[in-house]
Amino acid sequence: MGVPYLWRQVRRRGPLSLAIALxxxxxxxxxxxxxxxxxxxxxxxxxVYDQVPVACAVTDLTGTQxxxxxxxxWAVNLFLSDTTTVGGKPLERAFSxxxxxxxxxxxxxTRIVCAEGGSSGExxxxxxxxxxxxxxLWAENGCTxxxxxxxxxxxxxxxxPLCLLPADAAEAAETAEAGQITLCVSGEYxxxxxxxxxxxxxxxxxxxxxxxxxxxxxxxxxxxxxxLLADSLSADIRSNRELEQFWDSCAGLFFVRPDLEGTxxxxxxxPVYTYFPYALLINDTVLRQTIAGLERNQMILNVLVRAIxxxxxxxxxxxxxxxxxxxxxxxxxxxxxxxxxxxxxAGAFWEQFLLALAGTALAAGGYALLAGAPPAxxxxxxxxxxxxxxIAAAMGGFLTRELTAALRGEx
Amino acid sequence: xxxxxEQAGYCYRSKYQTVExxxxxxxxxxxxxxxxxxxxxxxxxxxxxxxxxxxxxxxxGQVLVDGISIAELDRPRLRLEHISxxxxxxxxxxxxxxxxxxxxxxxxxxxxxxxxxxxAREALLSLDLRPExxxxxxxxxxxxxxxxxxxxxxxxxxxxxxxxxxxxxxxxEENSQLILDILRRLAREQGxxxxxxxxxxxxxxxxxxxxxxxxxHLLEDPGAQEGRA
Numbered sequence: 001m002g003v004p005y006l007w008r009q010v011r012r013r014g015p016l017s018l019a020i021a022l023x024x025x026x027x028x029x030x031x032x033x034x035x036x037x038x039x040x041x042x043x044x045x046x047x048v049y050d051q052v053p054v055a056c057a058v059t060d061l062t063g064t065q066x067x068x069x070x071x072x073x074w075a076v077n078l079f080l081s082d083t084t085t086v087g088g089k090p091l092e093r094a095f096s097x098x099x100x101x102x103x104x105x106x107x108x109x110t111r112i113v114c115a116e117g118g119s120s121g122e123x124x125x126x127x128x129x130x131x132x133x134x135x136x137l138w139a140e141n142g143c144t145x146x147x148x149x150x151x152x153x154x155x156x157x158x159x160x161p162l163c164l165l166p167a168d169a170a171e172a173a174e175t176a177e178a179g180q181i182t183l184c185v186s187g188e189y190x191x192x193x194x195x196x197x198x199x200x201x202x203x204x205x206x207x208x209x210x211x212x213x214x215x216x217x218x219x220x221x222x223x224x225x226x227x228l229l230a231d232s233l234s235a236d237i238r239s240n241r242e243l244e245q246f247w248d249s250c251a252g253l254f255f256v257r258p259d260l261e262g263t264x265x266x267x268x269x270x271p272v273y274t275y276f277p278y279a280l281l282i283n284d285t286v287l288r289q290t291i292a293g294l295e296r297n298q299m300i301l302n303v304l305v306r307a308i309x310x311x312x313x314x315x316x317x318x319x320x321x322x323x324x325x326x327x328x329x330x331x332x333x334x335x336x337x338x339x340x341x342x343x344x345x346a347g348a349f350w351e352q353f354l355l356a357l358a359g360t361a362l363a364a365g366g367y368a369l370l371a372g373a374p375p376a377x378x379x380x381x382x383x384x385x386x387x388x389x390x391i392a393a394a395m396g397g398f399l400t401r402e403l404t405a406a407l408r409g410e411x
Numbered sequence: 412x413x414x415x416x417e418q419a420g421y422c423y424r425s426k427y428q429t430v431e432x433x434x435x436x437x438x439x440x441x442x443x444x445x446x447x448x449x450x451x452x453x454x455x456x457x458x459x460x461x462x463x464x465x466x467x468x469x470x471x472g473q474v475l476v477d478g479i480s481i482a483e484l485d486r487p488r489l490r491l492e493h494i495s496x497x498x499x500x501x502x503x504x505x506x507x508x509x510x511x512x513x514x515x516x517x518x519x520x521x522x523x524x525x526x527x528x529x530x531a532r533e534a535l536l537s538l539d540l541r542p543e544x545x546x547x548x549x550x551x552x553x554x555x556x557x558x559x560x561x562x563x564x565x566x567x568x569x570x571x572x573x574x575x576x577x578x579x580x581x582x583x584e585e586n587s588q589l590i591l592d593i594l595r596r597l598a599r600e601q602g603x604x605x606x607x608x609x610x611x612x613x614x615x616x617x618x619x620x621x622x623x624x625x626x627x628h629l630l631e632d633p634g635a636q637e638g639r640a
Binding site: 012329337339340341403 | 488
C-alpha cells in the first residue's frame with residue numbers, strides 16, 4: 001500500500017509513533033554521544049602519545065644517580081651511532097633510531113696556560129652535546145650566557161676548538177682582547193695536551209667549569225686518557241608508541257630497569273651485568289598514568305556503548321517485531337483479497353524498513369544537530385540491522401500461520 | 412463458475428491433538444444460487460469456507476474450480492478475480508477511506524486508476540452508500556454500512572463466487588435483512604454463487620439451498636428448501 005498508507009499509520013497511531021520516535025532519538029543520541037566521547041578519548045590518547053615528553057637516562061642500578069657515572073664508549077655509541085650490534089651482529093633497528101636529542105657530558109682536568117708562561121689552578125673542562133646536557137648551564141638554574149659575535153649554542157656540535165668560559169676565569173686569563181685561550185688538558189696515563197680554544201662566550205652563575213663541544217672533548221679524552229668515559233647520558237624517546245618495542249628489541253639487551261624506589265636491582269637482571277652494570281631509567285610515569293586514566297575512561301565508555309547498543313538492538317528488534325505483529329490482520333486481509341504472499345511480504349518489509357530507517361535518520365539528524373558532530377554510523381547501522389531482524393522474525397512467524405487465524409488476530 | 416468439493420476433508424494438527432474439522436464433504440456450488448451453510452460453533456463451517464476460498468488446501472479430497480483442482484491454480488489470483496470473501500467483522504482496512512477500500516482489489520489488479528475508481532463508486536452507490544461517505548474512514552460508518560463497503564469490495568472484481576462468513580453476525584435485524592437482500596439479489600440478478608455460513612435461521616431463509624454442518628459433515632437440509640418452496 002506504500003508510503004502514503006505508512007504515513008497514515010504514523011499519523012493515526014500518533015502517541016505510539018511519537019514514543020517510538022522519541023525512543024529512537026534518545027537511544028540514537030545516547031549512542032552517538034558515547035561514540036563521540038570514545039572518539040574524543042582516542043584522540044586524546046594520540047595527543048598524549050604525541051605530546052607528553054618521555055626521556056630516558058642512563059643511571060646506576062638504583063636509578064638514582066645520573067651524573068658522574070663514568071660510562072664507557074660503547075654506552076655513548078649506543079646513543080650516537082647509526083648501528084647497534086650485539087655479538088657482532090647488527091640489530092634490525094639501532095638504539096639511536098628510538099631516541100632523539102641525545103644529551104651527553106664528559107669531564108677532563110685542565111689548566112689555563114697564561115701568556116707569561118704560567119698556568120692557573122686545575123679546573124674541569126666539560127664537554128657537552130648541548131646546553132640541555134648540563135643543568136648548570138640552564139637559565140632557570142641562574143646561569144646567564146653571553147655569546148661572542150657569530151657564536152651560539154651550536155658550538156657544542158662543532159669540531160672546532162671553541163669554549164665557553166666562566167666570566168671570572170675569562171677576566172683572570174685576560175682573554176677578552178685576544179679572544180682565545182690555551183688550555184693544558186691532562187689525563188691519567190698519557191702526558192698532557194695543550195690546545196688553543198677560541199672563546200665563544202662567557203657565562204655567570206653556573207658551575208664554574210670550562211665548556212667545550214662534545215666532539216672536541218671526546219678527541220681530547222682519547223688523547224690524554226686513551227679511552228672515553230662519559231659522566232652522563234640521556235635522550236628523549238622519539239616515539240612514545242614504540243616504548244615497549246624499544247625496551248624489548250633494543251634497550252633491554254644492554255640495560256636493566258632501575259628500581260624506582262632506590263632499591264638496588266640485582267645484577268643478574270642485566271643480560272650483560274658482568275661488564276656493564278648500568279640501568280636505563282625511562283621517565284614515562286606521566287605518560288603511563290595519563291594513558292592508564294584515558295584507557296580506563298575508554299573501557300567504561302566501551303562497556304556503556306555495548307550495553308546501550310545491545311539494549312537498543314534488542315529494543316529495536318522487539319519494537320519492529322511488535323509493529324509487524326500489530327499489522328498481521330491487515331497483512332492477512334491483503335492475502336485474502338488476492339495479493340500474493342511474496343508481494344505482501346516485500347511490501348510490508350519495505351514499509352517497516354522505511355520506518356526503521358526514519359527512526360535511525362531521526363536519531364542521526366537529532367544528534368548531528370544537537371552535538372554538531374557526525375553520528376556514529378556503525379552503531380546506527382547495527383540498529384537498522386536489528387530492526388530488520390525483528391521485522392524478519394515477525395514476518396517469518398506470520399508466514400507460517402494460517403491466514404484465517406491471522407485474520408481473527410490469533411497468535 | 413462451478414465450485415465443487417470432492418470428498419474434501421481438513422485436519423488441524425497440533426503437537427497435542429488432531430482435530431478433523433471437515434470430513435468427507437462432497438457438493439457443488441453452482442452459479443446463480445444462494446447457499447446457506449448452517450451449524451453450531453465449531454462444526455467446521457468457517458474451515459469449509461476457507462477451503463472454498465483457497466485460503467487452506469484440504470488435507471484430504473479436493474476442491475475443483477471448473478473441474479481443475481484448486482491446488483493447481485494460482486489461488487491469490489483466483490481470489491482476486493473469481494472468489495471474494497466477506498467476514499462478520501467486515502475486515503476493512505481501518506486507515507483507508509471507504510472508496511479506497513472498495514477500489515483496493517482493482518489496484519491489486521493494476522487496473523487504470525480512473526476506471527477503478529469509477530467502478531468502485533458504482534458498486535458503492537448500488538449498495539445505497541452515499542457519495543459523501545466515500546472519503547470517510549470505515550470506523551465512522553455503521554456496521555451495516557461497513558458490511559456494504561465489504562460487499563462493494565467483493566463486487567468490483569466481478570467475482571463469480573461470494574463467500575460470506577456470518578455476514579450479519581454483527582448487525583441488527585434491519586441491517587441484516589438489508590445485507591441478505593443484497594446477497595440474494597446478487598445471486599438472482601447477476602448469476603453469482605453466494606455461499607453464506609451462518610448460525611442464524613433467519614439468514615438461512617434467504618437461501619435457495621441450505622446445508623447443515625454437523626461434526627465436520629455437510630448435510631443437505633431438504634426440509635428447509637421444501638419450506639421455501
